[in-house]
Amino acid sequence: MNSPHFSTKERILGAAEELFARNGFAGASLRELTATAKVNLAAVNYHFGSKDNLVNEVFRRRLDELSAQRLESLKIVLAKPEPTLEDILAAFIHPALLLSLDKTGGATFVRVLARAYAEHNERLRKFLSENYGHVLKEFAAAFGAQLQHLGKEELYWRIDIIAGALTYAMADFGVIKRREAMSEKIHRERAAEHLIRFAAAGLRAE
Amino acid sequence: MNSPHFSTKERILGAAEELFARNGFAGASLRELTATAKVNLAAVNYHFGSKDNLVNEVFRRRLDELSAQRLESLKIVLAKPEPTLEDILAAFIHPALLLSLDKTGGATFVRVLARAYAEHNERLRKFLSENYGHVLKEFAAAFGAQLQHLGKEELYWRIDIIAGALTYAMADFGVIKRREAMSEKIHRERAAEHLIRFAAAGLRAE
DNA sequence: TTATGATTCAAACGTCCGTTTGGTTTTGGC
DNA sequence: GCCAAAACCAAACGGACGTTTGAATCATAA
Numbered sequence: 072m073n074s075p076h077f078s079t080k081e082r083i084l085g086a087a088e089e090l091f092a093r094n095g096f097a098g099a100s101l102r103e104l105t106a107t108a109k110v111n112l113a114a115v116n117y118h119f120g121s122k123d124n125l126v127n128e129v130f131r132r133r134l135d136e137l138s139a140q141r142l143e144s145l146k147i148v149l150a151k152p153e154p155t156l157e158d159i160l161a162a163f164i165h166p167a168l169l170l171s172l173d174k175t176g177g178a179t180f181v182r183v184l185a186r187a188y189a190e191h192n193e194r195l196r197k198f199l200s201e202n203y204g205h206v207l208k209e210f211a212a213a214f215g216a217q218l219q220h221l222g223k224e225e226l227y228w229r230i231d232i233i234a235g236a237l238t239y240a241m242a243d244f245g246v247i248k249r250r251e252a253m254s255e256k257i258h259r260e261r262a263a264e265h266l267i268r269f270a271a272a273g274l275r276a277e
Numbered sequence: 278m279n280s281p282h283f284s285t286k287e288r289i290l291g292a293a294e295e296l297f298a299r300n301g302f303a304g305a306s307l308r309e310l311t312a313t314a315k316v317n318l319a320a321v322n323y324h325f326g327s328k329d330n331l332v333n334e335v336f337r338r339r340l341d342e343l344s345a346q347r348l349e350s351l352k353i354v355l356a357k358p359e360p361t362l363e364d365i366l367a368a369f370i371h372p373a374l375l376l377s378l379d380k381t382g383g384a385t386f387v388r389v390l391a392r393a394y395a396e397h398n399e400r401l402r403k404f405l406s407e408n409y410g411h412v413l414k415e416f417a418a419a420f421g422a423q424l425q426h427l428g429k430e431e432l433y434w435r436i437d438i439i440a441g442a443l444t445y446a447m448a449d450f451g452v453i454k455r456r457e458a459m460s461e462k463i464h465r466e467r468a469a470e471h472l473i474r475f476a477a478a479g480l481r482a483e
Numbered sequence: 484t485t486a487t488g489a490t491t492c493a494a495a496c497g498t499c500c501g502t503t504t505g506g507t508t509t510t511g512g513c
Numbered sequence: 514g515c516c517a518a519a520a521c522c523a524a525a526c527g528g529a530c531g532t533t534t535g536a537a538t539c540a541t542a543a
Contacts, residue, residue, distance in 0.1 A: 093397065094303075095301060095395075097303040100529075100530065101530080101531060102531095110491085111490095111493085112493090112531095113492070113493090114490085114491070115532095117490075117491080122531065186396075189301075189392050190395075191299065191388075232446070235445060236446070239442065239445045261482070265478070265479055265482075269475045285520080285521085306499075306501085307502090317521055317522050317523085318501095319502085319521075319522070320522090321501090322503080324520090327502080328501065328502090
């Protein structure tokens with residue numbers, strides 16, 4: 072991860088992902104972070120301007136790709152003659168599943184994402200909303216076309232809850248440890264399937 | 278909440294619950310906390326020994342009652358001739374639902390609980406496991422009696438996931454704001470119903 | 484080779500943190 | 514009303530924090 076052939080910026084981002092996942096944004100200090108990344112303490116402010124902005128960039132690095140994959144999957148699904156709710160949900164969930172199974176930090180990042188949810192951090196929310204809000208909007212439109220009886224707000228927060236449940240499910244939470252890394256993939260795929268069924272029922276409710 | 282007729286300890290616990298929910302454990306400083314509670318800075322260390330221990334006591338105050346209610350509900354359910362998985366799940370989930378609807382800080386506490394999940398804090402986990410692990414154990418035994426084909430570990434982490442999903446669902450997460458406080462109660466009750474169905478299916482799976 | 488901009492570095496900045504101290508005030512039993 | 518214990522308080526402690534500085538080092542194009 073932090074091998075010397077990675078650039079300083081990349082080593083910082085990698086270490087930040089690890090430490091933010093383990094200790095939270097406030098709990099991870101730049102001193103520990105730069106020590107982990109094997110860079111000078113001043114490097115974070117030199118390359119990223121501030122710790123706050125480093126947090127943003129940690130998200131940007133992963134969410135740019137995740138959002139692109141979601142939108143691409145959505146586009147494919149909507150091209151079908153009669154796309155189902157489950158199809159649209161899969162377009163949203165499967166890219167996150169792939170990310171959580173990624174071996175180069177993606178799994179760690181999913182935990183960072185879950186932290187962001189728990190933190191209710193206003194500054195971070197604004198950043199995420201400004202930069203990735205359009206993805207939620209496109210999915211909301213796709214769901215809305217299938218659920219015309221639902222109000223716009225109602226629809227939005229249902230999608231939001233699904234995003235939260237997904238994040239949580241992928242983030243390896245809980246008190247008890249898993250048995251083997253082997254079944255991790257299968258477990259996550261199962262979780263995604265359950266989630267899709269659950270979310271589809273939730274969306275159709277009322 | 279922090280009216281003068283509450284004791285210093287109670288005012289500290291109330292303010293701690295609020296600030297831990299809003300800023301996290303590391304993010305909430307004792308200076309802001311004691312200012313909110315309108316007590317002297319030294320009062321936290323005088324009454325609770327340390328900030329870490331204050332965190333423990335915030336949990337103890339609510340979880341003692343929550344655990345007792347869960348165990349009582351479980352006892353009643355197991356006295357029935359043929360208790361279903363849904364019955365047992367309801368015994369676990371309904372007390373948390375009641376807590377989340379409580380108007381004197383319970384709703385805030387549920388968010389603190391969700392933070393604890395996200396934090397992966399080893400010290401806090403140990404405290405929760407030592408003090409409330411027996412509740413999970415009793416429920417695991419009840420579920421196990423109905424699901425004898427499941428391995429013990431498998432069963433445990435399924436329960437754990439349910440606890441996580443419940444916590445998340447009750448914690449008011451998500452990016453989008455709710456419409457009215459009025460429908461809050463109904464929404465939560467619906468969420469609990471969905472959760473019970475979802476969890477029952479998850480437990481029966483495979 | 485030299486000049487220039489980008490990068491790294493050790494050191495220090497001021498601020499805020501959790502905690503401790505020592506003294507003052509309040510409380511409750513006699 | 515007295516006194517010991519409990520509670521409260523202002524002030525200070527050392528340490529860790531994010532950030533800034535200015536000089537040293539590196540890379541690279543002229």
